[in-house]
Amino acid sequence: MKENDQPIQIQMMVSARLPTSTGEYRLCLYHTNQDSKEHLALVKGEVQGKSAVLVRIHSECFTGDLLGSRRCDCGEQLACSLQMIADKGEGVLIYLRQEGRGIGLLEKLRAYNLQDEGYDTIEANILLGHQADERDYTVAARILEDLGVDSIRLITNNPSKIQSLESQNITITERVPILPTVNGDNAEYLNTKMQRMNHLFNLTTDIFDISGNGKNSS
Ligand SMILES: [Zn+2]
Numbered sequence: 001m002k003e004n005d006q007p008i009q010i011q012m013m014v015s016a017r018l019p020t021s022t023g024e025y026r027l028c029l030y031h032t033n034q035d036s037k038e039h040l041a042l043v044k045g046e047v048q049g050k051s052a053v054l055v056r057i058h059s060e061c062f063t064g065d066l067l068g069s070r071r072c073d074c075g076e077q078l079a080c081s082l083q084m085i086a087d088k089g090e091g092v093l094i095y096l097r098q099e100g101r102g103i104g105l106l107e108k109l110r111a112y113n114l115q116d117e118g119y120d121t122i123e124a125n126i127l128l129g130h131q132a133d134e135r136d137y138t139v140a141a142r143i144l145e146d147l148g149v150d151s152i153r154l155i156t157n158n159p160s161k162i163q164s165l166e167s168q169n170i171t172i173t174e175r176v177p178i179l180p181t182v183n184g185d186n187a188e189y190l191n192t193k194m195q196r197m198n199h200l201f202n203l204t205t206d207i208f209d210i211s212g213n214g215k216n217s218s
Helices: 062-066 074-088 104-116 121-127 138-147 159-167 187-196 203-207
Strands: 010-020 023-032 039-044 053-059 091-096 152-155 172-176
Touching: 010 138, 023 138, 039 074, 039 138, 053 074, 062 074, 062 104, 074 091, 091 138, 104 121, 121 187, 138 159, 152 159, 159 172
Parallel strands: 053 091, 053 152, 152 172
Antiparallel strands: 010 023, 023 039, 039 091
């Protein structure tokens, strides 16, 4: 996401009350000095000065989040995280505008075509001249600071996200796992995430139930 050499600065432009199907939130819209995108924080309850706040940092996925694509687990992770925050009655969902692990929708769709030719998600990105994962979590770290959160419980399976945030001086007291549901369209993608991107779930024990029908039993 970092597009120039200036230190990343953020500014909350507006904050508005947002009632949803999972309860009432405050939606905060941020601008940065890096891009013209609208990064968002959906805040439940009063989090300023609190420790161990439940947080999900979600990177935009138009196909998964809005269309319910079965090629990835993004839509499910978004809905599940929001429900966890709603159940807790307090927390933050940060929505970063870095589509397709940072390569944008155009390139993500091109990568999908390569995957349909047999390449995995990492190989496809590299063939298109990208890195396997171009996401950056600096904006999320700045937003957490702006919200005044002391420390967080982070909903993620992604060790790179944890390392990135810790390098930005965000204190993570706990990783909260989130298990994807496997289907015929995402199994290969999830396997690549686990095997090649070190995501912290185990397809054989965590996700496939003993009946072997490929459904998440949790
Ligand atoms: Zn996705």
